[in-house]
Amino acid sequence: MATTENEVPATASEEKVEKPQEENSTAAPPTENDVSAAEEDKSASAAPEAESTPAEDNAEKTEEKTGDEEKADGADKENKVDEKKEEKTEEPPAPEPHALEAEELFKQLSAAEDCQSLLHKHLTQAVLDKLKGKKTALGGTLAHCIRSGCENLDSRIGVYACDAEGYKVFSDLLEPIIKEQHKLSEKKAVHHPHADFGNLDKVNLENLDPDGKFIVSSRIRIGRSQDGFAFAPAINKESREQLETKTVEALNALTDSLKGTYHKLAELDADVQKSLAEDSLTFDDSDRFLKAAGGYGDWPDGRGIFVNEEKNFVVWVNEEDHLRLFSLQKDGDIGAGYKRLVTAVKALEEKLTFVRDDRLGYLTVCPSNLGTTMHTSVVIKVPHLAESDKLKPLFEKLNLNAAVVEGEESGVYQISNRRVVGLTEIQSMNEVYQGLKEIIKQEKELAWRPENVGEMFEHLSKAKACKSLVKKHLTKDVYEKLKEKKTAHEATLGDCIISGTLNLDSTIGVYAADAESYTEFAPLFDPIIKELNKLKAADAIAHPAADFGDLENLGFTEFEAEGSPIVSTCVGVARSHKEFAFSPVLKPEDRVQAEQKIVEVLKDLDGDLKGSYHSLESLSSELREQLQKDGMVFSNTDRFLKAAGVYSDWPAGRGIFVNEEKTFVVWVNEQDHLRVLSTQKGGDVVAVYKRLVTAVKTLEEKLTFSRDERLGNLVICPSNLGTALRASVFIKIPHLSARKNFKTVCDNLKLQARALDGGLTEEEVGVFEVSNKRSLGVTEIEAVKEMVSGIQEMVRLEKEAASSKPKSCTVL
Incomplete structure (x- = not known):
């Protein structure tokens, strides 16, 4: 086969690409003084020697001195001429077009301040200056490599290799990108092992899903580049077509289950194209990143698709890489797919020479697809x-x-x-x-779903790694006492423990299925409640009568406004309607009825509590988005509640009430029947608390809530019994929270802190949601006072931590 400009022997890639500029070897033309001096020398050698008088000697010496000076003057002039010529000779040559293109692309990339690509990170001015003028033996340039990332500033990588040699010639750019992309050490050299597909006779890859319950399909893909050809960004039409011809000859030699047909894209008829598209076996020219790199030059010439008869082996020719081989399975037998692919690769290696590097493995156009590819x-x-x-x-x-x-x-x-x-x-x-x-x-x-409570108990008993309270306290004796019991709402022990059974990483692991569950299943609930509230086994559980305090004389004030680290304040309570079961066993029609009764009361609220009710079933996407933005909507994503049955019939019978100022919210049939929330930005805890108390007392006039003399307000989770009140603030405490003893500080202040989850803005870093820890055994006003005094102390400690003058924490 004739060698084209882009096809050179492999050894050519190891030769020096650029020759240095040759030094000017042309001698300077002789000067006038040079000619005179030469003639004098000739005259002197031809004339006979004669004696001279002393006076003549002196005169000759004087004349000789004058002649030397003239020669020196001539030499100076000659040197100046030579210097000018030398200066003219050493002027740098005009940059080649590809170097100028690289400079222009770099300007475009550098101007993009928000570009996050690896190219933007690693293509510095120094790297550009070093590489912009270089070329590979196949004509690949830096511009070929970086064009796509400079034109697509949202690229993740931003660079394509122009050819195999490009990985060496442009290694100052590609090497750090490869290391970062593949999470390799910056200090160590990249090293990839020799190819090893394993012994196919001994490879043990059994079908993982013979019943087809989990795996839908599988695909194994390998990329390959042929030696002697440039990659997609730099290859010309003639070379691409020559590569296609060589590849098709090798593909047509495949036998047995790999035997198939090659379809040239340029000659693809409509029926075949439709069939290939329906089977997702074809490719197109729609990738803008590859398009910008020049990967679709002369489309669709020199490209095609090879498909075997069973349509489970496919080869794309000159798509992104020279070859892309696919082995497809429509079941869980990925071992069969792997063996098919390896057989094909080895058969093609007998006919074609693929480019491989000792350090980087198989070389392809994209640095993310090196190594095994x-x-x-x-x-x-x-x-x-x-x-x-x-x-x-x-x-x-x-x-x-x-x-x-x-x-x-x-x-x-x-x-x-x-x-x-x-x-x-x-x-x-x-x-x-x-x-x-x-x-x-x-x-x-x-x-897995247990069929009965016996299977649940057995599952929990065998779960040695489980550390939940339900696992600890559901002993054999307790199980035997409770396994047959039912409440008036037909709630069983299984209804209470199903979540902890299915979620062995639960902390508590038990939910009350209705108010009666706390008495009917007390042998399980009581010890859990005691441990949650740090009571001894012999201690009696007791909770005081409700007391929201004197709203005209609360005993605390709002948090300091000036320079306050408090972002927002919220006080909320949970309540259960006495007439209905809790969500784990609540019937669909009862949930809807509970919603209707609650909404009737909510619609009568007036003053600053007046607002609108939004059913989740009829919530528009626009309103949902706005409520989500305001943090006022709830979802069905908690796996512990889901396992307990809390989200049954979602979203029927559920909704959100919001007042006009968006400072008062009621969630209906979320976790509990009602969750009443008073909230606003800043630290005015007095206003927030008064609003909540006013709302709760108004609701109590028309709704009857479940309450127990021992346990206080009854709700689904044992951790929220008693006041069922949570008073919290979002507070910025970056210095205090960084201390190793931060949790101990919170415990001493009877507070609990939760950091905001990922994706934080600069303003959110160091912000925690801090709330009261105790709910049982204290009144409502005591719980809020405990939170207020604890937050005040936390603000003081944050200021001290910020000034690096730590003092001991006040233990309340």
Whole structure:
């Protein structure tokens, strides 16, 4: 085959690409003085020697001196001429067009202050100056490599290799990008092991899902580049077509189950194109990142698709890489897909020479696809894991990526390997295989539902790692006492413990199914309530009568406004309607009836409590978005409540009442029948508390709430008994919260603190939600006073911590 401009022997890539500018070797033309001096020399040598008088000698010496000076003057003039010529010779040559293009692209990239790409990070002025004029043997330039990232400032990586040699010629840019992309040490050299697909006769990759309950399909992809050809950004049409011809010859030599047909994109008829598209086997020119890099030059010439007869082996020719090989499965037998792919790769290696580097592995156009270049992706149904908060940590632990396929509610994810550099092909496959095995195992555990309370007790008893209070206190004796009991609402022990059974990482693990559960199942609930409230086993549980205090003389004032670290204040209570069961066993029609009774009362509120009720069933997307922005909407995402049955018939019978000032909110049938909240920005806890008390007393005039003499207000969770009141502030305490003893400080102040979750703005860093810890055994006014005095002390400690003058914490 004839060698084109872009096709040179592999050894050419090791030669020096640029020759240095040659020094000017042309001699300077002789000067007038040079000619005179030469003629004098000739005359002197031809004339006979004669004796001279002393006077003549002196005269000759004088004349010789004058002649020397003239020669010196001539030499000076000659040197000046030479210097001018030398200066003219040493002028830098005009930059080549590709260097100028790189400079212009760099200006565009540098001007983008919000660009977050790896290219933007690592292409410094120094790197640009070093690389902009270089070329590979196949004509690849820096401009080829960076064009896409400079034109697409939202790129994540932003760079493509122009050809295999580009990884060496432009290593000052590509090497740090490769290290960061693949999470490799900056100090250590990149190292990728030799290729190893394993012994296919001994590879043990059994079908992980023979019943087809979890795995929908799988795909294994490998990229390959052929030696002697530039990559997509730099290859010309003739070379691309020559590469296609060579590749098709090798593909047509495949036999057995790999045997198939090659379809040139330029000659694809409508029926074949439609068929390939329906089977998702074709590719197009729509990727703007690759397009900007020049990857679609001369489209669609030199490109095509090879498909075997079973449509489970596909090769894309000259898409992004020279070859992309796919092995497809429509079941959980990824082992079969892997073996098919390896067989194909080895067969093609006998006919084609692929580019591989001792350090980087197989070389392809994108630095993210080096090493094995192997990407294994599996579409899997994991609805229970998706509903839990275990999914993301599990993927992190297993070194796997996950992308939602059909919306998070479907629980369908595409899972793929993260690592391609630093491990062999068989190691990569085993990593995915073992990861899938663990994912299916955990999905099965979460999907498990006990058929009766006996299975629940057995499951809890065998869970050695479980540390929940229900596990601790549901002894064999307690179980035997309670297993057959039922309340008037037909709530059972199983209804109370199902959440803790399905969520073995629960802290408490038990919810009351109705008000009567606290008496009917007291042998289980009482010891849990005592431990939650730090009471001894022999202590009696007691709660005082309700007391909201004298609203005209509360005994506390609002938090200091000037320079206050308090962002907002909220005081809320939970209440249960005496007539109805709690959410775990609440019937759909009863939930709707409870909602109607509550809404009738809410609509009669006046003054600053007057507002509107929004049913979750009829909530518009615009209003939902606004309520979410205001932090006033609730959802059905808590896996502990979901397991307890709290979200049954969602969203029927549920809604949100909001006053006109958005300072008073009531959640209806969220966790409890009512959650009444008074809130506003700043630290005016007095106004917030008065508003809440006014609302609660107004609601009590028309609704009857569940209350017990021992336990106070009865709600679904045992941790919220007593006042069922939570008084909290969002407070910025970056210095105090950074202390190692921060939790101890909170405990001493009878407070509990929760940090804001990820994705924080600069203003939110160091902000905590801090609330009262005690609810049982104190009155409402005592609980709020406890929070107020604790926050005041916390503000003082934050100021001291900020000034680095720590003092001992006041223990209240």
